[in-house]
Amino acid sequence: MGQDSSKEMKVAKLCNGTVIDHIPSDKLFKVISLLGLEHFSNQVTFGYNLESKKISKKAIIKISDRFLQPEEVNKVALIAPKAKIVIIRDYEVAEKIQLELPDEICGDVKCLNPKCITNNEPMKTRFIAINKAKGLFMCHYCERAVSTEEMLLKE
Amino acid sequence: MVSTKSLVSISQYDKEKILSILDRAAQFEQNPNQKILEGKVVATLFFEPSTRTRLSFETAANRLGARVIGFCDASTSSTTKGETLKDTITIVSNYADVIVMRHFIEGAARYASEISKVPIINAGDGANQHPTQTLLDLYSIKKTQGRLDNLKVAMVGDLKYGRTVHSLINAMSHFNPTFKFISPKVLEIPSSYKLFCDEKGIKYEETSELNEEAIADADILYMTRVQKERFTDLFEYEKVKNVYVLTNKLLEGTKDNLKILHPLPRVGEIADEVDENPKAYYFQQAQNGLYARQAVICDLLGV
Numbered sequence: 061m062g063q064d065s066s067k068e069m070k071v072a073k074l075c076n077g078t079v080i081d082h083i084p085s086d087k088l089f090k091v092i093s094l095l096g097l098e099h100f101s102n103q104v105t106f107g108y109n110l111e112s113k114k115i116s117k118k119a120i121i122k123i124s125d126r127f128l129q130p131e132e133v134n135k136v137a138l139i140a141p142k143a144k145i146v147i148i149r150d151y152e153v154a155e156k157i158q159l160e161l162p163d164e165i166c167g168d169v170k171c172l173n174p175k176c177i178t179n180n181e182p183m184k185t186r187f188i189a190i191n192k193a194k195g196l197f198m199c200h201y202c203e204r205a206v207s208t209e210e211m212l213l214k215e
Numbered sequence: 216m217v218s219t220k221s222l223v224s225i226s227q228y229d230k231e232k233i234l235s236i237l238d239r240a241a242q243f244e245q246n247p248n249q250k251i252l253e254g255k256v257v258a259t260l261f262f263e264p265s266t267r268t269r270l271s272f273e274t275a276a277n278r279l280g281a282r283v284i285g286f287c288d289a290s291t292s293s294t295t296k297g298e299t300l301k302d303t304i305t306i307v308s309n310y311a312d313v314i315v316m317r318h319f320i321e322g323a324a325r326y327a328s329e330i331s332k333v334p335i336i337n338a339g340d341g342a343n344q345h346p347t348q349t350l351l352d353l354y355s356i357k358k359t360q361g362r363l364d365n366l367k368v369a370m371v372g373d374l375k376y377g378r379t380v381h382s383l384i385n386a387m388s389h390f391n392p393t394f395k396f397i398s399p400k401v402l403e404i405p406s407s408y409k410l411f412c413d414e415k416g417i418k419y420e421e422t423s424e425l426n427e428e429a430i431a432d433a434d435i436l437y438m439t440r441v442q443k444e445r446f447t448d449l450f451e452y453e454k455v456k457n458v459y460v461l462t463n464k465l466l467e468g469t470k471d472n473l474k475i476l477h478p479l480p481r482v483g484e485i486a487d488e489v490d491e492n493p494k495a496y497y498f499q500q501a502q503n504g505l506y507a508r509q510a511v512i513c514d515l516l517g518v
Contacts, residue, residue: 175321176320176321176322177322177325182299183326199322200322200325201321201325202321202322202341203343203344
């Protein structure tokens, strides 16, 4: 953590809250949208295009005074499976959340099939994991398979 | 979400359920006119026209004494006024005891089954599912072969887009089949179905040649139409549309028990001369749909 934490400090050191680190830079705004951070009233800071040894350019998000639950952040695994989530309490790492693809995704992802009912009715989409190791999901309605790489987030 | 029994996809039926539906269908074949649904209302909502399937369902309902309501073309329904499927299904489920629906939109039947207070029977949702077609295919196979187990099934034509082929692979997987997939390269069986066969330990072979050798050991020859509407490049369609034409000569070396099935309509893949061949079974196959649909309607109504 030594070197990494000094880089995190370039953004802002967090007293209490959640840190989402090692987000590929080009995925940052997708993560913000997926977690609905634009609607948070807490202080949220983020860094963009930071140097990283693991990935070419990384981004980081720090959310003050909010402790996200695994089921809230698991959606991040869809677009940034290597992201690291840590819960900070009193400036110390209190917990590391291991990201895992969710069993089901409701409402966040658009079905790629234009003939799917979810693209033709005002309704929520629903995807069921069929092979988590391969990142494969199936639309609950039109039954087309989609990989996490192909997934499009709903606007 | 409303919880009720519906038939949306063949994959929701296990082996026992399939066999019980086929047994019931056999009883209806013995006696198709039974007034056991008197007082019941069957709605047939055909957002996409399909004369053959609609008449089959409506005949099934009528022969059981039910009354039929519905429409055969979405242009005559409120859909053209912009009504959502949710509203249409909610209203109709106030009137009918069971809803048979065909829709050009994929997943429409699944969604309807989550809204409806009464059972939904999927009579085709775009390129997705058409489970009663699969049941009549199975019924035809069982009736002509005397069993479903350990059969060699050759599937010919559009194996990429053909939903009947995909559903039949799924349903036959309970009965230890051996498949031969015969298709042009551009229409070959999707890898997900090969993976499915591998996982289930089902043997299969692939070839792009429809010749005497390819079908010599088949018990069932399942022909399909190459669907023009699936091609974005019509040049590609022209190249493959007449690749496979089944003739009496091709059938000369085949097994005596072989039967030829086709979900119909056909356009040219079976020569007219084959209609008179005792191995041709596609017209009787369509008739079997009546009994399979009678069995499904009764099953969902708990009769």
